[in-house]
Amino acid sequence: MLSSKRANPALWGLSLAVVLLASLFGRPDIPIDETRYLSVAWEAWQGGDWLIMHMNGQPYHHKPPLLFWLIGLGWSVFGVNDWWPRSISALASLACVLLTAQIAARLWPDRHKVPAAAGWLLLTGIYWLLFSTSVMFDVLLTAFTLLALRGVLDVWRRGGWRGWLWCGVGLGLGVLTKGPFVLLFVLPVAVAGPWWGGERASGKAWWRGLLAAGALGAAIALLWVIPAAIFGGEEFRNAILWGQVAGRVSGELAHRQPIWFYFAAGLVLVFPLVLSRQAWRAAIGQGRQRADSGTRFLACWSVPAFIALSLAGGKQFHYVLPLWPAVALLLAAGWEQGAARRGGLWLLPVVVAGLGGALLAFPLWAGKHWFAAYAGPSWSIGGGLLIVLALVLAVVSRLRRDVLPATLALFAMAVTSVLLLLVVRPFSPAFDMTPLAAKLSQLEKQGVELVHVSAYNDQYRFYGRLERPLSQISRDELAVWFAGHPESRAIVYLKDPADLAKLDADFSRPYLSGGVALIGARSAGQWSALRK
Template identity: 35%
Template sequence: MSDPLKAQATSGAPQRYIVLLVVGTLFVLDVLMRPMMPTNETRYLSVAWEMLTGNHWLVPFKNGVSYSQKPPLLFWLINLVWLPGVTEYGARLVAPALSLLALWLTGRLADRMRPGGDFGNAAIAVLGTMVPFYFFAGETNFDGILMLAMVTCAAALWRIGATPEPRLLNWLVFGAALGFGVYAKGPVIFVHVMPLLLGMRWWAGAGRFSIAGSLAALAVAIILVALWLVPAYVTGDAAYREATLWTQSAGRVVNSFAHARPVWYYLGILPMLLFPWIAIRGFWQVRPLDNAEKFAWLWLLGPFILFSLISGKQPAYLLPAMPAAALLLANRWPERIGKPWIVADVLVIAMITLLVMPSGALGASIADFLDLRLAIVVLIPLALVVAGMMRRPGLVWLAVPAIGLALNLAYFIGPAGKIMSPVEIATILAEKDGRIGHAGPDYHGDFHFAGRLRAPLTLLPDQAAIAAFAKKNPDGLIVGRLTEGVRPDWAPQNTVRYRKKGTWAVWNIEEMTQ
């Protein structure tokens, strides 16, 4: 497989160490300037915290119940960082660090696809400054780790396709990468890998695909996963076994119990996913494809189509496919750019219009969440800066980092940082650890790590459960939303503006009869 990418030299791309330094610095600032975000970061940090305090090393727990939605790799890594001592910032930097590794490996893969030149630098610059990478890979989540696993799988497959006589060792390395992907986020790695594997005859040529090699790789992946999964099945309860076998894999495909969206959802958010690079001239032009572009298109379109057909959809689900988009976009570095500043100006004007809406549900919600004067002071200069960057090909890659830095400043200076932080409520609850009820049937672990709670919150789905809990815990607390759902019928001790869904409250049971 000798065909290189048939593109002009990507001269002018920034050096990769500059991009890695910029993105890495922004990731650190992101962690330092904004709070742990509900519900993902608060939930996953709480699961890691319960793994540590309860010695649940095989089967993760959330609020005292086995947590089957994700494999334990992220929680293991967080606890590894916690060996010297438990820190919020250290835990929240784990996933961004792995995403940076995926960014660097994408550049290495690009170097192998097109030896010499500047293609690897361009690929890193594009991927590191795409909206999905900056906003999803920088938070405590599983999609950045899955992206690292997918880049590793893609590099192994490219090596197999590029070798005149693929050796069994290459297939075994691919199997190890596939096993790592299962540890990262479960069997969803196959959605990303299978289009590349099954399409190998198309992008690598006849004779490259090997049934024996594929089976050997699958065997390695199964063996690696079984090292954890078999003991977890033995020690986990029946609900955990059923969930890991069906609910969290095939069940999500057939009928999503969360994030269900229409089939056209990803097509609708595609401009956001590819911003600002979507405006590069020629990206959508049809032309003969060489092997490397076939590889990248399969990597991108395969998951895009499959996830569109799957019931549950989230923008971050496509993050592991974004390195493929970066490879294709880097093949048309901004010397060929059209007029992307128009895209930037329209985006910023739309943001300002939403922020200054004087009335209406949307305007009122944003006004409560963000200081409008601060937003305008930040956004007007931001509009000018981003528009200026988009007019200069050599600065296009800095557009998204500029937006991200502005948003971090808004979190740090404005009320949003306090509103999204669980710390105020968690500090109140910590005084009554073990005697806390949650008004409502669902609790996502918002306060466990923030308050360093060790006992589960008792779920109180109705008034009868609230009354029974109050009788059993006369000096306890109940936490829940004040504006909706089940709640105690006496006045709360504290009310706190938390999250975008209204005011939360803490009820002191001792005040019930006062």
């Protein structure tokens, strides 16, 4: 079943389905990103405006609309629910696995074990698996990046225009997913075709095809951009045409990080393979094949994008997710050549077993931390299971070295599921927006005016199915607000969850490392005193 010679689409899909179920049962949607994107989709669903997205009643220009469209499409089929939005990333992840295997088959057509290994190695990344079950844009962007790159390879191998058609579709849908980010990963590969592809990737036909693919991608994106720019107003138009890109490149919008940030991100992206000497051998062995077209193709895909992302001011770990398939392909090619077949695994099982031991012994070290209140018996069970998984990996890695990529992938998915269901799930009360959102919905139906104190990211709109935006004020404006709106209720936050008991609140609960409460005018003074 775990064949090293052929792809396993059914098993890949089943494995991702298991991780998706673990995510759905193991955690709520995480604020502020996932909760915000769901609320943006809900506002479009509620208001019927799928051209200009809105957040808390205001035009939302931070992301293009494709993910929101896909959420709405699923809701129109299955009804409004919590599981479909996360399923989009899971389906995109499966598409990425299949496309990665197809790219491997085109790069190394005579090396029949590489596609299956590449597919499995893509699923070894725990960071990748977590984003494969999230309401985020990056795995979907990666799928369209891979579609465009596969189109480039189709032209190189087979000629004709069909490959450029798929390249253009991938570029256009990638722009509609996360703006021009897709160009960072595709354009250098296509432009450097003569270097990695030789005569078949050069000449007038190649450049005409590339221009045609770019024109098709631009046309697909402009089908939304032009009407959105016309009807969205000047601020919205400036943001989608220039402001968002310039702000993220400069870091003025958010997430400004030092230039070395993505070197640390690389370790996160490649975990747990970073702890495998077999993986290092495979990467180094294939990396030395400098004349190999596949190695050069991967270099054009990853190196320029990594440099550009590092030079940009705004940085997030998940921005480099579209580079993970390139890493998986490099490792798969090196693995197939035998560079990684010697010896079993020892460091990775030791580290995972150590994590399991720490979970077993959590009463000895967790007591002084804010998350101690959420730790419990499930942590001990999860720790024991991690130790068992580590022992199984150590044994299997020595007995079945021929299927080590598949073994590592199944191990990573098992570890991810254990962490979600037994370690992360107890934290759910600190992240779940539903209880407070239900209270807000009840008050909204009663006609009570609601206000959010401090920056609001629309984290309650979807979960309470709220119909109206929330007013928003600063912390210092609360007394003035209640003077003019004495019957209203305010959503406030506290840094210490223990302070919730000192507040005469209509509703309160833990929130992240602190707490959130719904208060009336009588409690405004109490809250002001507690936050000092």
